[in-house]
Amino acid sequence: MTTFFTNLLKTMKYPFQEIETKWQTFWEDKKVYKTDLTDLEKKIYCLVMFIYPSAAKMHIGHWYNYGPTDSWARFKKLRGYNVFEPIGYDAFGLPAENYAIKTGIHPKDSTLKNIEDIRVMVKHMGGMYDWDSELMTCVPEYYRWNQWLFLQLYKKGLAYRKNAPVNWCPSCQTVLAREQVLNDGSCERCGTTVVQKNLTQWFFKITDYAEELLDGLNKIDWPEKTKTMQLNWIGKSIGAEVDFSVSGTNDKIKIFTTRPDTLFGATYMVLAPEHPLIDKLTTSEFKQKVDEYKDSIKSMTEIDRTSTVKEKTGIFTGAYVINPVTNKNIPIWIADYVLMTYGTGAIMAVPGQDERDWEFAEKFNLPILRTVQPPDGFEGKAFTENGPAINSDFLNGLYVEDAKKKIIEWLEEKGIGKHTINYRLRDWLISRQRYWGTPIPIIHCNECGLVPVPEDQLPVELPYNVNFKPDGGSPLASNPEFVNTKCPKCGKEAKRDVDTMDTFVDSAWYYLRYLNPKYDKGMFDPELGKAWTPVDTYVGGAEHAVMHLLYARFIHKFLRDIGLVNSDEPFQKLIHQGTITNLGAKMSKSKGNVVDPNQFVNEYGSDVFRMYMMFMGPYELGGDWSDKGIVGVDRFVQRTYTLFNTHQNYCKKYPASVKYNLEELSEAEKTIYRKVNQTLDKVEVEVEHFRFNTAVAALMELINEFKSLDECRNDLKTYCLQRFAVMIAPLAPHLGEECWQLLGNKQSIYQTPVWFDVDKSALIEDRVNIAVQINGKLRATIEVANNSDKETTAKFVKSDERVIKYIQDKEIVKEIFVPNKIYNIVVK
RNA sequence: GCCGAAGUGGCGGAAUUGGUAGACGCGCUGGACUCAAAAUCCAGUGGGGCUCAAACCUCGUGCCGGUUCGAGUCCGGCCUUCGGUACCA
Numbered sequence: 001m002t003t004f005f006t007n008l009l010k011t012m013k014y015p016f017q018e019i020e021t022k023w024q025t026f027w028e029d030k031k032v033y034k035t036d037l038t039d040l041e042k043k044i045y046c047l048v049m050f051i052y053p054s055a056a057k058m059h060i061g062h063w064y065n066y067g068p069t070d071s072w073a074r075f076k077k078l079r080g081y082n083v084f085e086p087i088g089y090d091a092f093g094l095p096a097e098n099y100a101i102k103t104g105i106h107p108k109d110s111t112l113k114n115i116e117d118i119r120v121m122v123k124h125m126g127g128m129y130d131w132d133s134e135l136m137t138c139v140p141e142y143y144r145w146n147q148w149l150f151l152q153l154y155k156k157g158l159a160y161r162k163n164a165p166v167n168w169c170p171s172c173q174t175v176l177a178r179e180q181v182l183n184d185g186s187c188e189r190c191g192t193t194v195v196q197k198n199l200t201q202w203f204f205k206i207t208d209y210a211e212e213l214l215d216g217l218n219k220i221d222w223p224e225k226t227k228t229m230q231l232n233w234i235g236k237s238i239g240a241e242v243d244f245s246v247s248g249t250n251d252k253i254k255i256f257t258t259r260p261d262t263l264f265g266a267t268y269m270v271l272a273p274e275h276p277l278i279d280k281l282t283t284s285e286f287k288q289k290v291d292e293y294k295d296s297i298k299s300m301t302e303i304d305r306t307s308t309v310k311e312k313t314g315i316f317t318g319a320y321v322i323n324p325v326t327n328k329n330i331p332i333w334i335a336d337y338v339l340m341t342y343g344t345g346a347i348m349a350v351p352g353q354d355e356r357d358w359e360f361a362e363k364f365n366l367p368i369l370r371t372v373q374p375p376d377g378f379e380g381k382a383f384t385e386n387g388p389a390i391n392s393d394f395l396n397g398l399y400v401e402d403a404k405k406k407i408i409e410w411l412e413e414k415g416i417g418k419h420t421i422n423y424r425l426r427d428w429l430i431s432r433q434r435y436w437g438t439p440i441p442i443i444h445c446n447e448c449g450l451v452p453v454p455e456d457q458l459p460v461e462l463p464y465n466v467n468f469k470p471d472g473g474s475p476l477a478s479n480p481e482f483v484n485t486k487c488p489k490c491g492k493e494a495k496r497d498v499d500t501m502d503t504f505v506d507s508a509w510y511y512l513r514y515l516n517p518k519y520d521k522g523m524f525d526p527e528l529g530k531a532w533t534p535v536d537t538y539v540g541g542a543e544h545a546v547m548h549l550l551y552a553r554f555i556h557k558f559l560r561d562i563g564l565v566n567s568d569e570p571f572q573k574l575i576h577q578g579t580i581t582n583l584g585a586k587m588s589k590s591k592g593n594v595v596d597p598n599q600f601v602n603e604y605g606s607d608v609f610r611m612y613m614m615f616m617g618p619y620e621l622g623g624d625w626s627d628k629g630i631v632g633v634d635r636f637v638q639r640t641y642t643l644f645n646t647h648q649n650y651c652k653k654y655p656a657s658v659k660y661n662l663e664e665l666s667e668a669e670k671t672i673y674r675k676v677n678q679t680l681d682k683v684e685v686e687v688e689h690f691r692f693n694t695a696v697a698a699l700m701e702l703i704n705e706f707k708s709l710d711e712c713r714n715d716l717k718t719y720c721l722q723r724f725a726v727m728i729a730p731l732a733p734h735l736g737e738e739c740w741q742l743l744g745n746k747q748s749i750y751q752t753p754v755w756f757d758v759d760k761s762a763l764i765e766d767r768v769n770i771a772v773q774i775n776g777k778l779r780a781t782i783e784v785a786n787n788s789d790k791e792t793t794a795k796f797v798k799s800d801e802r803v804i805k806y807i808q809d810k811e812i813v814k815e816i817f818v819p820n821k822i823y824n825i826v827v828k
Numbered sequence: 829g830c831c832g833a834a835g836u837g838g839c840g841g842a843a844u845u846g847g848u849a850g851a852c853g854c855g856c857u858g859g860a861c862u863c864a865a866a867a868u869c870c871a872g873u874g875g876g877g878c879u880c881a882a883a884c885c886u887c888g889u890g891c892c893g894g895u896u897c898g899a900g901u902c903c904g905g906c907c908u909u910c911g912g913u914a915c916c917a
Contacts, residue, residue, distance in 0.1 A: 013867095184914095225832055229912060232831080237916075257917060270917090312915085342916045349917085356915055424916055542911080579911090615853070617841055621834080629840060632853040638868095694842070697852035704852090771848040776898040778848055802884090816897055822847045826897045 014641035016605025020734045024123060032750050035084040035130045037515060037528055044081045045532050046073040047511055049540030050088045054095035056117040060580050060625060063597050067610035068619055068692050069539040070127045074730035075687045078753045086514040087122060087129040089115050091138035093503045094172055094189055097436040097468055107436040111138055125606050126733045135517040137506040144459030145523040146505050147441040151452050152562055158205040166429055168197040174433040175201055177502060178426050179547045202440060203427040206554045210234055210423045213553055222574040226545045233546045235424025240408050242417035244269060244321040246281055247329050253277060253321060256343030256422055259353060261403035264392040265371035266348035268331045269321050272340040273297045283318030290315055297336050312337055312360045324416050343422055351382060358382040430502045435468045435475035437500030445487035445494040454488050474498035507548050508555040511535050511570060529565045538571040575690055578622020595625050607732035608634045614692035614731060636700055637735060640728060643706060647721055649744035656719035659759050668711035675705045676720050677762040683727045699728055723756050772797050773824040774806040790817040797823045
């Protein structure tokens with residue numbers, strides 16, 4: 001070959017556009033990523049949270065979620081697994097509808113258009129998706145099964161309607177589930193402050209599964225943080241319910257407490273301002289003030305009310321209850337720090353052992369009685385820790401746990417209380433007063449009441465023509481053809497439910513539908529559902545920790561209970577990619593800090609962009625966006641391409657051995673051979689654990705080592721290059737395929753997956769550097785044979801000038817030797 | 829307030845079980861190539877001291893202590909940032 005030609009190759013830039021198109025077309029034409037779902041040996045279901053197509057573009061977050069996850073899936077594929085990696089669209093939801101209100105473009109039209117655009121971009125990214133399993137939730141073939149699911153839940157009493165105070169977003173013009181209200185009382189979607197309204201709405205009874213949702217957390221491989229969040233959200237507390245009799249009446253007030261052992265210290269009672277008994281028991285003397293207080297609460301927002309920094313307020317009702325253990329009258333107060341939505345809406349106040357009660361008692365001069373002995377020198381106010389009971393008659397001397405047992409026994413014996421478990425978890429409110437979602441399959445009949453739509457009449461199709469102006473009513477009500485129907489039971493005129501379902505219903509089971517999105521005999525093919533769940537690896541944002549991920553677990557357990565799947569959990573291993581911020585803030589249109597990935601994809605190609613995102617830092621940490629450094633990855637790709645271009649057809653011309661004997665290699669060859677195997681070993685471990693940054697770094701190190709590749713015999717070069725191509729293929733799939741082909745391989749690497757075994761004997765070095773320390777300070781490094789013993793090493797150490805300098809005239813106290821690592825001499 | 833994660837060069841970040849801090853990359857500096865530039869390649873690059881230079885010394889992983897022959901890593905006490913949560917009885 002002429003020097004001229006070699007130089008030409010060396011200066012030729014990696015033509016990413018041509019090569020990406022070439023391989024994308026090849027993969028698609030040959031259906032390389034079509035998964036055989038009947039092959040269950042070595043199956044892996046790798047799932048990424050599907051796309052919410054609220055805009056026509058893939059943003060940085062999508063790339064960051066999908067690129068690295070796809071690389072992991074590809075890595076598994078090359079290692080011989082039967083990997084199922086699907087993609088789809090979470091296509092219902094508010095943004096499309098809000099967009100329609102603004103522009104007049106119908107949600108269906110804009111959504112389908114967005115999906116088309118996004119599909120092109122996802123393909124451009126070079127994902128290993130099985131396009132035959134692509135799905136979108138906004139088509140009747142999909143949402144029909146949301147309706148079917150609803151009916152199954154309804155049959156079991158797990159879908160029900162109730163009138164309750166619910167969260168209403170004035171901007172989204174719909175109710176929200178509790179999980180969709182952020183901690184500052186704002187709407188998760190639009191940030192508007194949510195208000196409370198009393199409305200009759202549909203709920204899914206997730207609370208029936210509370211205990212199992214807790215138990216299941218022990219069986220899944222999820223980030224501890226996420227499991228803790230679910231644990232806290234479910235909020236199990238063990239305690240007791242106790243009835244207190246109202247003095248001078250037959251009324252009883254039930255309270256819930258986690259500290260029944262402190263019953264003797266209950267010096268007053270507090271009711272939530274909404275408690276139904278208040279009007280009845282308030283004495284006429286206090287009536288006006290109580291009413292005033294209740295009014296003042298009504299005008300407060302939820303945020304103000306539940307603010308912990310706010311000073312406690314409350315008012316006496318004039319009434320008393322009898323403490324069942326002391327038989328003393330204790331006053332009944334009402335205060336907004338007691339919530340009607342938790343427990344019974346009433347508490348016994350034990351200021352001695354509860355900080356909130358102490359604060360309240362101090363402010364309103366209510367009696368405080370300690371019933372748990374604080375340790376000597378305790379200077380705090382309420383004592384909430386463990387200790388022996390005091391001032392508690394028959395409980396005296398018992399520590400908290402024993403005292404609880406004894407008092408509960410006593411209460412149960414007397415029939416005035418019982419052991420109780422309370423959960424913070426509320427039922428899932430699924431009604432939405434919006435258009436772009438799944439219609440609720442219920443008919444309201446004047447004669448028969450609520451009538452479920454018969455299953456054979458599903459789907460209840462979402463009509464195209466509606467008026468989706470936000471006026472607080474459901475847009476579907478504006479379409480008479482939709483609303484007016486016949487009662488399936490009595491045949492008389494009836495009306496359809498005009499609300500739609502929360503879109504979290506769609507996403508609660510989509511991973512099952514992927515297995516065969518065209519299946520028309522049920523929600524999904526139960527055989528496949530049983531074979532392919534739980535999903536092995538699920539990757540998505542941590543913001544779904546208590547919404548989507550909790551709902552999906554609930555629905556999965558329900559589907560198991562009706563026999564459609566046989567696994568207990570939907571997602572075995574969960575990984576959260578970090579968030580990519582820009583200028584320290586989450587990217588959003590309103591902040592104007594959105595970075596468009598296309599500018600980089602167009603300039604460097606998708607392989608470089610993907611790999612750069614992986615190289616930026618630990619996957620689970622995310623970080624602030626910066627394009628500094630993308631050129632480094634680009635250079636690496638260029639060098640890789642040049643390397644393979646200058647070694648074309650090496651596989652054919654100089655076939656490599658499977659393994660080389662180190663003894664027979666020259667020093668230069670040995671070094672490279674070792675480095676190749678060490679890198680292979682490293683890349684395997686790093687990619688397996690989603691540590692892509694260090695995997696890319698290892699490959700960069702290896703290509704640096706290849707500077708001396710020319711000192712190797714040709715078949716050994718092949719050995720090195722083959723392995724390099726295979727290792728880079730998951731991280732830069734188009735480049736990987738190209739390199740593999742340049743080496744002279746006929747088959748696409750993903751068509752016929754290849755991975756090489758590590759030659760373990762090559763991981764060990766002949767000679768190693770030992771750090772020599774004097775009193776723990778590094779004074780020298782010496783090179784010795786691998787696995788040298790202490791005596792041999794000591795000889796080298798003690799004859800080294802740098803060491804002698806420090807140990808002469810000194811007394812050697814101790815010598816610590818760690819083979820192949822350290823030799824530390826302690827002198828006095 | 830409570831729970832969790834993080835804090836390492838100019839920057840992004842590496843560092844099995846405590847064992848040579850700063851891998852890899854960016855940037856920067858110098859050099860080669862070029863009429864010149866870009867690109868590419870080569871060399872250097874934590875701070876300070878000493879030196880023509882090297883060798884060498886010294887300080888260094890948010891702060892203060894501790895354990896240890898040895899601490900980025902373990903323990904105690906703080907500070908900052910970012911997530912989660914918010915009177916749940």
